[in-house]
Amino acid sequence: METMNDDPAALAARIDRTNELLQRMLAEVAKTPSTHAIFVDAGYLYAAAGRLVAGTEDRRAFDLDAEGLIEALIDRARNVFADSRLLRVYWYDGARRRIHTAEQQCIAELPDVKVRLGNLNANNQQKGVDSLIRSDLESLARHRAISDAALLGGDEDLVSAVEAAQGYGARVHLWGIEAPEGRNQAEPLLWEVDSQRTLDLDFFKPYVSRRTAATYEGAQVNRPTREDVRFVGAQIAAKWFAARGREALVELLPGHPYLPGSVDQDLLVEAEGLLQYSLRGQADLRRALRDGFWEHLRTQY
Numbered sequence: 119m120e121t122m123n124d125d126p127a128a129l130a131a132r133i134d135r136t137n138e139l140l141q142r143m144l145a146e147v148a149k150t151p152s153t154h155a156i157f158v159d160a161g162y163l164y165a166a167a168g169r170l171v172a173g174t175e176d177r178r179a180f181d182l183d184a185e186g187l188i189e190a191l192i193d194r195a196r197n198v199f200a201d202s203r204l205l206r207v208y209w210y211d212g213a214r215r216r217i218h219t220a221e222q223q224c225i226a227e228l229p230d231v232k233v234r235l236g237n238l239n240a241n242n243q244q245k246g247v248d249s250l251i252r253s254d255l256e257s258l259a260r261h262r263a264i265s266d267a268a269l270l271g272g273d274e275d276l277v278s279a280v281e282a283a284q285g286y287g288a289r290v291h292l293w294g295i296e297a298p299e300g301r302n303q304a305e306p307l308l309w310e311v312d313s314q315r316t317l318d319l320d321f322f323k324p325y326v327s328r329r330t331a332a333t334y335e336g337a338q339v340n341r342p343t344r345e346d347v348r349f350v351g352a353q354i355a356a357k358w359f360a361a362r363g364r365e366a367l368v369e370l371l372p373g374h375p376y377l378p379g380s381v382d383q384d385l386l387v388e389a390e391g392l393l394q395y396s397l398r399g400q401a402d403l404r405r406a407l408r409d410g411f412w413e414h415l416r417t418q419y
Contacts, residue, residue: 152202152265155258156191157251159271160211166272166295166302170319171326180328184209184225185401186386187325190379192230195268198291198315205264207231208254210247224401229375252279259288268293269311274304280311293317324383327396342393344406350389351410358411359418367415374412385411 164182165175172180188207195204209225209232216235218226226233234254236246251271256279258264267283269276270293280290292311294303296318308314358381359367370381377385389407390397397403 152199153205153263154195154199154202154266154268155205155264156195156207156268157255157270158188158191158207158209159247159251159269159273159276160209161247162271162273162302163295166297167322167326169302170296170298171322172328178329180326183325183401183404184221185228185404186382187322188225188228188231189376189382190321190325191268191270192376193373193379194317194321196373198268199266202266204230205258208251209233210236210250212236212245212247221401248273248275248279251276252282255279255288255290256282256286259283259286262287264288266291270294272303272307274306277304277306277310280307284310284312289313291315295322324386342395342403344402347389347393347397347403347406348410348413350392351385351407351412352414353392354385354388355411355414359415364418367418370415371419374416375408377408377411382408 164177167182168175168177168180174180188209192204192207207230211222211233213219213222213235214237216237218233218235222233222235225231234247234250236250251269255267255269258267259282265288267288267290269280269290272294280292283290289312290310291313292303292307292315294314294316296316370377385407386397386404397407
């Protein structure tokens with residue numbers, strides 16, 4: 119008795135259907151954008167950036183505008199991975215009993231940022247951060263959640279994290295911080311990654327400053343309110359739009375809520391001049407400034 123499987127015409131039809139399904143799957147995969155994530159070892163960042171800009175690794179001696187720096191890192195990644203979308207920024211730091219500090223809580227509230235905490239021992243040394251980075255890198259690569267990882271760090275213990283991610287097909291790109299003398303990244307780590315980039319002094323200068331009294335021309339001023347800063351942001355946005363026009367606005371809008379590094383720095387400098395107050399290290403006021411800037415621009419679209 120002849121069965122469906124013995125019928126050449128039926129077999130050919132089944133093969134055609136299978137090929138059609140495969141083609142559809144391949145077409146869907148081709149339409150799926152590449153995805154990247156940024157992994158920041160905050161211990162390395164504070165030590166290396168503090169040494170480079172402020173001349174010290176002591177966190178108590180300088181302010182770091184983490185929000186502005188994260189936006190700059192996202193902007194840099196957008197240029198490096200031009201055909202890719204951002205999954206998120208992973209920020210790894212240490213804290214006593216893994217309880218967020220006020221600064222870490224502000225960072226955790228930023229859009230597209232995930233704060234992961236290791237512990238701090240009695241000597242203020244991070245414990246468990248490297249294993250967190252490895253766990254996230256390996257898991258994201260294994261589940262094909264990312265195709266590229268930008269890793270800002272320098273510890274040799276991160277080699278295993280790089281190997282784990284690469285084992286699942288992800289490419290790992292090591293980002294470093296310019297060292298005034300010698301190197302601040304382990305050689306075995308440099309050997310293992312797929313590419314290397316160094317962020318220089320000019321990149322970090324806008325976001326790191328030694329702690330001093332917030333004064334302009336020697337005069338003490340009161341801290342402005344968030345509404346004051348938001349209003350100034352809107353003022354600057356109106357001036358920006360008048361000078362650059364609708365075409366520039368259309369180019370800027372897709373990046374919301376992030377601003378290109380150059381625009382963000384111009385906004386900061388002009389706002390500090392109008393307010394006569396330093397916004398460096400003032401994450402809540404920097405956010406209010408950007409909110410005011412964006413709110414005005416979006417009314418013009």
